[in-house]
Amino acid sequence: MAGFQSLPGFRDFYPEEFSRRQHIFATWRTAARASGFQEYDAPVLEPLELFTTKSGDEIEGQLFSFTDKGGREVALRPEMTPTVCRMVGARAGALKRPIKWFSLAEFYRYERAQKGRLRAFNQFNADIFGEAGPEAEIELMALLIQCLAGFGLTAEDFIIRLSDRDLWFFYLEALGFTDPQAQGLLTAIDRFEKMGDDAFKGYVEVHGILAEETKAKVLAFLKIKSLAGLEAALAEFNSEKLGVRLADWRKVLTGLADMGLADFISVDLSVVRGLAYYTGFVFEAFDRRGDLRALAGGGRYNNLVKKLGYADLPAVGFAIGDVTTGLLLEQRGLAPQFINAPEIYVIIGGEAERRVALADIQALRAAGFRVEYPFKELAFGKQFKVAAECGAKLALIYGGDEIAKGVVKIRAMVDRTEHEVPRDQLRAAVRDYLSGQ
């Protein structure tokens, strides 16, 4: 192939793909604003240390990082969380609580591209800072649901699985595990669904034998799928801390149920998200058919703002990506066809008619309508064909007869009906028709 090609894992957005992306962004932005979240943005390039502080030095292998001309170690952002923590942390004292922010941004990860995972991708991030209670989880999970339901997806299409790292640590501690052991076990639990028993190999190598009896208890806990099941499994422990935790669970589930969203949520302790910085509830959204990777993920990270050098600020957040979401919409036939289509296509008889049409075209455009017309003289038949193919809802016909009568013929493309309106009433007639759609 002559010339150049884009870098591996990076995409060109031709207008067709761009319009699909815009549809996804618009749906997310609408959802976020409806829930009272405020939009922000930040630099694409950040100090490398911002990411290594949060995720450890090993993360550099997965980053687009380099030394800039001033000798600074920098990296393209692989995620938004450290950045938003920095921004919120820097002004933590001045921001009204709760702090509800969202962003739409592009991220970069130096990894092998796969289905649903590229090196450059877009994510919607939503976070709530300054609210330690489960009300923040309710708010975020409701937003996540709307970020998918907004496309027309239903509880038949996706499910959010809710889990809790605090509860896992409590349970593992009660079974006699030390904190490092519990961390190792959570990694195994995270992989169990995919790898089966092999998931525990790594744990055994580091921490030694895992008694069959204990493992059976862990696996039983992992398989709990309801709040009642959780309560039953934990009934024997009867501690105050646990009671508070279970009360939070009840709040989250009843809150979402009160919103009419119960069908979108499942209790699923097999989700733990490998990341050590999550501190409480964690959740992931999945395609129900299950042939895609996770659609979205999030959870509570109460220690991270402080770890990055700022105030002790509780936080919950999630991110949803454009790649997997786009694949899902494609699969379900929910990717839109005519995002950028003109609303109106103007059909012009000849040069004299063009002079009249141009005046109206410009006036309609100035009024905010999307209006298209042919540059060159074309046979009427061809113009009607173009009007149909471009997705316009209306055709305005400027022929010799109409001009002579001082009218414009308006054709509704969908049902092929036509009627004439005086030229000076055109804008109102067009608005009435289009707003009735």
Add this chain to the structure above:
RNA sequence: GCGGCCAUAGCUCAGUUGGUUAGAGCACAAGAUUGUGAUUCUUGGGGUCGCGGGUUCGAAUCCCGUUGGCCGCCCCA
């Protein structure tokens, strides 16, 4: 970072045991068509067969390398 499969026009693909100027459908453009739509017909543009090297009288075809894509592993913030 590791393994498997693949690479011919914008897209989907055909191309015989290696044999002249590499094809089709779709898409795009012009016309048939000076007043009514997803129809039809004609014509046209577009490919140094991903790239580089090798074998051969001769390579889209065989071999090696390389780049890219898909799938899996690691990882998945």
